[in-house]
Amino acid sequence: MATPRTDVREPAVDDATARTLHERMLLIRRAEERLIVACADGSLPGGVHLYIGEEAVAVGACSVLTDRDYITSTHRGHGHFLAKGGDLDAMFAEIWGKATGICKGMGGSMHVADVSKGILGANGIVGAGFAIATGAAWGAKLEGEGRVATCFFGDGAANQGSFMESMNVSAAWELPTVFLCENNGVSEFTVTSTVTGGVLADRARAFMPVEVVDGNDVLAVRAAVGAAVERARAGGGPSYVEATTYRIRGHLEAEQHMLGGGTYRSADEIAAWQADDRDPVLRSARRLLDAGICDAAELERIDADVRARVEAAVAFAEAGPPADPELAPQLMFGPTA
């Protein structure tokens, strides 16, 4: 794993932006904490892969994107969806398998997408987003309106061959693709370093500018992705940003029931990443306090508002009608000429 740079000075953001970034990270955190409960109590038809601990990556990156920019997401996509402006009610209804879901209950947790907001979908195939983002970036370049396509992927996906292929096309054709690696150190249930040769960032260095940042620092991510996006919009081609972060929950919820008592990392390691000075949400809260942007009471009020928002989404999801089984055959094929 490459060491994040510490010499990049974080550009100042105004108070309102700092607060918005914090709120958005907190929304992802509280929404997913609620999904832990829903998963455990059997409310959800399928599994969920949670993003807790990585919120700063999605929020920092999407804070420099607009609805007209494209993102491709991963199987761990709730955070990307919410950070890019996806609707929490529609996402929860989807995860609950309801007709009111963003994908009408046809996709579920691993496939939340809102094409109208440039969210080309979470994806159940590790690494599938490389090529989709590259294709969307090509479209953006042909269109010439300065859109960019950001590909969120993990260190696990970086071992797929299409990582190299898509970086190659993006570099050869100078496409506005931002390859954003969320390096959380694990590939599903396997420690990535045990299956990876060399340094991931070096793979990208062969093709494009590279920046490795502290992925648990929302401002650092915002600055690095901001520079990459600015370069892409200006016709400067693709970039690679690697955000060093950590996945607090398992590959998927309730995984312990599937692992036969085995483990792939220690409780101490997980706890270390949850410390006040490492957890992205706690760090953001501390920064708001230290900078005098919020006092403790206001932080508590923000949290209470977010929790209320999450409970409203649960109520929306629960109240929704079940998915329509007739819809599947109707949706399979598009209209013909």
Next chain:
Amino acid sequence: MARKRLITAINEALVEELERDPKLIVFGEDVELAIMGDTRGLVERFGRDRIRNSPICEQTLTGMAVGLASAGYRVVLHLMFNNFIYTGMDAIGNQMAKLRLMTGGQMELPITVVAGYGGGNSNAAQHSDTAYSVLMNLGGIQVAVPTNSADAKGLFKTAIRGATPTFFLEAAGRGGEMGEVPDGEHLVPFGRATVAREGTDVTVVAIGRMLKPTLRAAKALAGDGISAEVIDPRTLVPFDEETVLASVARTGRLVVVDEARDRCSAASQIAAVVADRGFDSLRAPVRRVTVPDVALPYASNAEAALIPGPERIAEAVRSVTEKQFA
């Protein structure tokens, strides 16, 4: 009407659609020089923004087609040989076939993938598969197998204008065949078979490149007093069940000729449909004439021995016309 080579008809379809829709993009393996001739001359006419050679990386090419379509473009992706779909399979099987459904209908993917298929050219097994059976099982993928110049043009144009990922499979090495093509705008709908030869004793469904040897067999059989009706399905997904069932209702017999390997071939599917929906019409067992479950060898004689030809087809037809259920 004008007589045109099959490959010229395909090229014409592309030119017309590229002129019609500025958001149509053609990319893929060697589309600028075009070894099959289908995309030749397009880059000079429409420029490299719209006609573009890609690197050889099918896994990414198929995914890029999905991304480009998501960004509002119509896409023609050329994969050269249909064996290469195996390398590009994730975005075919997991993405383009499924994303419309998985996104609740948000994603329309107007993607047409072009590739040559089939044997008979000593290209050896990795360039000779008839891969439509694989595609037929994926779900949201349409498959066209044109047999003549007019259908090639009309089906291609329909595929390009549609909103569903479609595989347009060209019989490799058959681009030089001549055929009449209607003048002016010519679109052929999907899911409509044609009767290539009328007959009364037996229905023979001949897929793609198998039409020609089947018609030859039908001619020979006519000399023996056996009247074979030959149906060209034109598209396998969607498949025109009604035309086949109506024919079988008259003839009482079905033979399906397919260049795919026997197991789970298109012929197997068509035979099953008729068994399900046309059982009462049948007066003899359904016969499939296919490639055995082996890879096609390189040597011309060894290859030819495996691909259905007029003799094997005629023999299958005779076997069902001689047979009759009590």
